[in-house]
Amino acid sequence: MAINWFKYSAPTTFYGLAGKLIPYFAWAAAILFVIGLYIGFFVAPTDAVQSEAYRIMFIHVPASILSMFIYLVMAGYAALGLIFKTRLSAMMAQALAPTGALFAFISLWTGALWGKPMWGAWWVWDARLTSELILLFLYLGFIALQASIEDSRRADKAGALLAIVGSVNVPIIYFSVKWWNTLHQGSTIKFSGTSMHIAMQQAMLAMLIACWLYAIAVTLARVRSIILEREANTTWVNELPEMKVQS
């Protein structure tokens, strides 16, 4: 069966599709958060070195991974919009930015709360932390730039350039613990395997997928508003069932 993917790249059809998908992603995220937190707090054993403080890992690592991953997806959509002039791509990039920024914030916040008891410092200006902070600023810069340009086509273009250029920062964050001397510990999960206890791995994986599904759900919900704003005064928007209800 051939699925016409281009059909879903039109804002009109994507609006309806997104609306149908949101509850599935949201519930799956909620269930996995509960499972992840249960394993992370009740099954995973106390760490020999870090005692209970290591449990911050189950939110810190997924949030950090998502902050980088969302940036790459955002830059990818922005690039698609720039090259193929597809309207939906630019809207998706715009919808992803706030969620990415919030994950970057959670990463920095939980990192500070983990760093204080383990290193004795809330913050150090080392490569890993500084490049993650730059990632947060790139997100905020993207949001501010798009908001400051009235014409949406020009705003998309300017935002896309910033997003694409800024994406060099992502590998810098990822490899920073290898390239430079740092207080930050190396990756716990490597391509060659991991030294983690099995329950810790399960908790981390559940939380990572939960964060990922949450990000999809909230981005789809946001992009629906963006589609409505940009397609205002078109017949299909004016004839939507949700437009019939009087406020």
Added chain:
Amino acid sequence: MSWADFFAMNGYAFYVWGSYGAALLVFAIEIVMVRHRRKVTLRELRLMRDEMGEMEQGKRYDA
């Protein structure tokens, strides 16, 4: 292990709960903001559409 022990997190309660509490708060705020945005957008679009409709009506009466 008692619940009191659990919440104490062996002395790391502030750091552990401060992390998860902040994450939960961020998610909650984001969900509220996304819902609010949808409500506001729909309200504005309805107003815009109705005003356009009234202008159309006005034109018809003028003619």
